Amino acid sequence: MKRFFPFLFLLIFVPKIKAQEYFPNNESVQSKNNNYTAFTNAKIYITPTQIIEKGTLLIQNGKVVSVGATVTIPKNATTVNLDGKSIYPSFIDMYTNFGVEKPQKSERSRLSQTYDTKRQGYYWNEHIRSEVNSYESFSYDNKKAEEFLKAGFGMVGSHIADGVAQGTGALIALNNDDTANKKVVSNQITNHFGFSRSVASNQAYPSSLMGMIALVRQMYLDMDWYKKGNAIAKDISLEALIKNENLVQIFTTEDKLNSLRAAKLGKEFGLNYILKGGGNEFERIAEIKSSNAKFIIPIDFPEAYDVSNPYQASQLDFSDLRMWNQAPTNLKVLSDNGIVFALTTDKLKKMEDFRTNLLKAIQYGFDKTKALEALTTVPAALLGKSNEIGNLKVGAYADFLITSGEVFDKKTILYENWVQGTKYVVNDITAKDIRGNYDLKINNDSYKWVVKGEISAPTSEIKAIDSTKVNSKLTIANNWVSLILKDKDSTANKFNRLTTYLDANTTLSGKAISFDGKESTWSATKTGPFVAEKKEDKVEKNNLVLPIMYPNIAFGNTQKPTQQTLLFKNATVWTNEKEGIVQQTDVLVKNGKIAAIGTNLSDANATVIDAKGKHLTSGIIDEHSHIAISNGVNESGHNSTAEVTIEDVVNSDDINIYRELAGGVTTSQLLHGSANPIGGRSAIVKWKWGAAPDEMLYKDQPKFIKFALGENVKQSNWGNNNPTRFPQTRMGVEQVFTDYFQRAKDYDESWKKYNASSKKNKEKAPRVDLELQTIAEILNKERFISCHSYVQSEILMLMNVAEKFNFRVNTFTHILEGYKVADKMKEHGVGASTFADWWAYKFEVNDAIPFNGPILHNAGVLVAYNSDDAEMSRRLNQEAAKAVKYGNLSEEEAWKFVTLNPAKLLHLDDKVGSIKVGKDADIVLWNNNPLSIYAQVEKTIIEGVVYYDSEKDALKRTEVAKDRNLLIGQMLDEKNKGMSTQEPKKKAKKEYHCDTLEQ
Template identity: 40%
Template sequence: PVLLQKNGLEIALTTHGIKDKKTFRENLAKVIERGLSKRDALAALTTTPARLTGAADQIGTVEAGKLANLVVVEGDYFDPKAKIKGVWIEGRWNTLEPENLTWIDKKKEEDQEKDEEKKKEDDTKEDKPDERLARSPIEENTVLEPTAVLVRNATIWTSSKRGVLKKQDLLIADGKIKKIGRNLQQPENAHVIDAEGKHVTAGLIDAHNHSMILGSVNEGTLPSSAMVSIGDVVNSESPETHRQLAGGLTVANLLHGSANPIGGQNAIIKLRLGQGPEAMKFKAAPPGIKFALGENVKQSNWGDDKTTRFPQTRMGVPAFHENRFTAAWQYNRQWRSFREKGGAPPRRDLELETLGQIIQAKRWIHCHSYRQDEILAFIRTMEKFGVRIGTLQHVLEGYKVADEIAAHGAGGSCFADWWAYKYEVIDAIPYAGSLMRERGVVVSFNSDSSDLARRLNLEAAKAVKYGNTRQAEALNFVTINPAKQLRVDHLVGSLEVGKDGDFVIWSKHPLSTATVCLETWIEGKRYFERNEGIARAEARSKEREKLLAKVKSKAKKDKKTDKDKGSEDGRAAFFRHALEMAHGLGVINCQDCKIETE
């Protein structure tokens, strides 16, 4: 309730679903302890449910003319120990005091009082009262939001035509870059950062990320799942958001998996830690969709029982693509005819509607691809329908057909140095990115990994080692180039006046293995600061130790009282990973659940 209320949603509280209704006020007290004000709690029990049920003109407040429905409490209603003396219902008094209720079995009441006294005695034997050890993760998210930010005396990697600027200042106000130069005037109330000896880059951008997604990334039951959207499962509670901010990442292209020739729609996000899924979405970014080629889509190595879905061969993949785009072209024509001539509207088809947007150049394809023959076949198939591909993802043999990729206008979002992990990548080489760049392809290095997304700057550095790409151009592989591929380079990807204030402060040269990310800013707001991150990790470690100690103590007591499997089930439930943390990996427990309690 606290989270819902703080996010601007109306809440109403109910006893529905509670087995023992007597525990309602105890539960309510816990909610208040966790941050819900008594005023809001009272509204959730009175005015809000009255309004939601359309009865606010009769109930919900104590006013002349309304029904005389009242609760009489001996003390504070929100104190579970305060006794409710009775209730007025439409002007009739109903006592709840035991001595005035003739229908109560006195013997039963006496037995109950004895049980309560015994329970109190047992409680006093405890070393200390039960206390709430776990902290709300919301308390950890501290975002600095100054009116202006002035970074002084930094080495600024602009990722633009201005190149690398030494001993320069960067001024950001109202979320936008205002000026870059020497000895800039400090605005009133500006947050000033002395960056002497430090380096500043644009926020890093990952053109292929699966981290902040709730559950599995593949809807692989059909060869085309164009109707599904990653935007519906953005996981704003993923711990990866903070981890990847700690590596300087500010924008991520969340992609569907590569299980089918035509996958689901993407979601481009900014890593606005602490915001909800909708607020994390990069609204200005044009929509995209995942496609795939190769072994995955023809279900190679899926198992003998996974051989019924079309296509089952490489030659079936372009045939399937051509089939669906033909259907989408016809679908678009039907709607165009309806708009021009009227009549009955065509039946809406969410899959064909999405594919039709590609033909209309309103949605960009990001296609998983490995082999040069399949890359060429896919380019030719799309050109039949006048479609320009957004990016070829991984594109491991793209160096063999770099001229054709450049001529088509597709970007190459590559692995930096992945090779030999399965047979269809046998010809992959770490020089691919540098070679394609030399032939005119806009190249980026992506992560496709929650781990690599935390150090994309070091992935970019590999282009220097493999291919002698200039350092500034190598950094572009994770800044302006992926921004171009996602069609957001007018807003992010470089440090230029008028663009979003997304930047990273590094302790040393951004491509050095010795550098660390000190601060990460998005639109003039600081979402990561290294010292705060270290303090946060230490606080979490101490919190974990206290929780484990509490669990061990409770487990010992349970052994004395629980003789059935109930205690084991409770133990497993305690350690089960929440879906927001499991990220579709099938993780339901961890080594902690095996802690010794002897």
């Protein structure tokens, strides 16, 4: 036993000594070592495109000293022969939270919300955290660093991803040497923004995406104003923004549409954000390309769904199936379109998925050289550090990988990752190949021993002379062999332990410790070479990738539809003009306009449509809609949010758009909700299915804003945990209007006075306030109010306030007690956009009647029927018919309730709302009288483009079913191959209404 303990001591410590290998790891030595290290005979990738086939890399003090085919190696250099190996620059991930923690999450409830910050000397909104510097709370995480190092990364950008303005990020070297003092390469290199609230703040505003966008706008305006010396008080947040405006600006978007929004916001202020995308950029690649933005792209491809249960599978949204199928092509699509991007590990469940997913992207066509650029030279350039990182040029940091071969080959082994000249061993590069057949002897016992598998991870098979299999386990670390085998004569779990150190000898021999502690010797003589099993390399077959559709969901188009010349023959035409409803009439559509109306029309270039027995109308216009809005219809954080606009958050991927077209709707006003007395600005859109959000916006649209009265604005139905935001009473609502109009009046006068001053260059400019600026537009009759309303007393109140400030309310929407004050409305000059027959769904509509619309109409008030609901909007033709039932109106007048009248309310009747030569060709072909419950849309056309066709719709349904079955089959195949799958989840779609609040 005295001999055993020294041997055990040697077994424990010798591997650590050998781990020094060719570069001493002793701290006292390494910290003072100024010697050179030369790596010779390697294939060296100086950059992804500058390659030396048989070169030498010389490093000293953590930097590249020389690199090339012929390098003079100093006498005091440690030389490492890497014959047959490759050297690459280490990877860079410029978007991580390495070494930093998010602020502690505050209690989130409406009761705990605050409306004003208590911070002194900082920006008025706590979600602006531009003064935060990640390096100040940075703590190097060795364990997490090892994950990055094993994946090939040498440098990471790190920041605290919290808030709208998130502060600065640092550049960190993943140097696990505890004596290194260069881990923070740059303490402030990036400045970060995002569409997210701070988890540490309970400040209510912003509560929506449009609020966050408006906050960014106001922040930049305030920064410019502050920079010019106009402010009196010190603002630490704005000073940090100014100080950091020359840093690399990164905006986290996480989605293709948000990327377009952020890029647009950047251009507004002359900024070139680097956008951290979401991996779905391929779905809007033309718009992404035209943004000219550079990107940081995650590759967290979704796992296949477990669709083995057909009932669960049926709950999956078609868009989720398509995303799984198409996501691996994103990098190729971006690259093919010339978009500059770096890659990030962000959002990955585990670091090992990074290589797996990257190889998958390469398998789907992503170029390997582009892949290497996206991990080295591109992030280095984006960070402005091309002279220091991302390459192996002279003077750059000695950050490099040593591999067994081509870095993106599945069989390639990553041996070492050097960062700032410090080695991190991933796999033992010195491992010797002991694979083969051996005669094994332990004392007087003989065995047949076969070693196979991989060089770095061999496996052992041992049989006794009588061919009995003996359980064994072989491990090799730092050239030390450890073999454990069960004693051949024992039925119990008794094991013998064999060890030896690998040297130049062909015969293996060493000490053996038997299960009973006795020490002896063993030897193994090689009798035959290792012969690898002949396996045909399986070429992984890619799944058939479905073509991109616009939008990339069910019923999208593989090509965006184009404008046509169309000739409708012999239709019943509802003109909404003095001609009324005309029979057997032709309508020619050309260049997006109604070109001619009459009989016997012809055009050689037109597609002729037989409309005999069918009805042609102008498109339905919905004055009050909440569909196709991203991340919040209400900005409920303040009692006035006039600065926000729905135009910023139009969602072109909402399936409700297609349903609207199927119901004959061509134009809608997307209104802010009714959570506050003064809401946000609206967006008037044409439902151009497949187009990008900005393409849907009505060109040069009239300016509108949503106001609201009643229960919602005073938070009557917000539950027991409602905050005590002012106002809480109806008289408080009136006071809000009076106060804000007076403030806006004063604000407007201050700017007029300043602009008229001859000394304005010397005077301090007023602060640009987007909220008051918008309200001032109402006073100046440049913006119209559409007001959510129910009760007659409040309707009268707002008209009185408007007249006090010398303007008129444009539209009362809902207006279910309008019939009580129809004469006053007529006198004021306000229109009504109401429901046909909604009543008694809450207290303030108890007096609603279905005769409301006709009564208002007969009193001379301009009346429209609106939806306020995704379902109702696609059957507004039937809502119009109710005006005939309840008001005995003519069919023609009833039809105007959903066409010409809302066009007039929106001040668009010179372009749409009727079929008249010169107007936009926004028309609908029906198979029956449009007021009939049996009427179905055959074609919906906007500006001469057919966006809905009932015949094509039938084909699309067949295609969707076919594609769905194809994708389910692909996922079943993935599961059968043993690939990871995820549980099917039904995508909960949030339908917005006036009172919908974001969580």
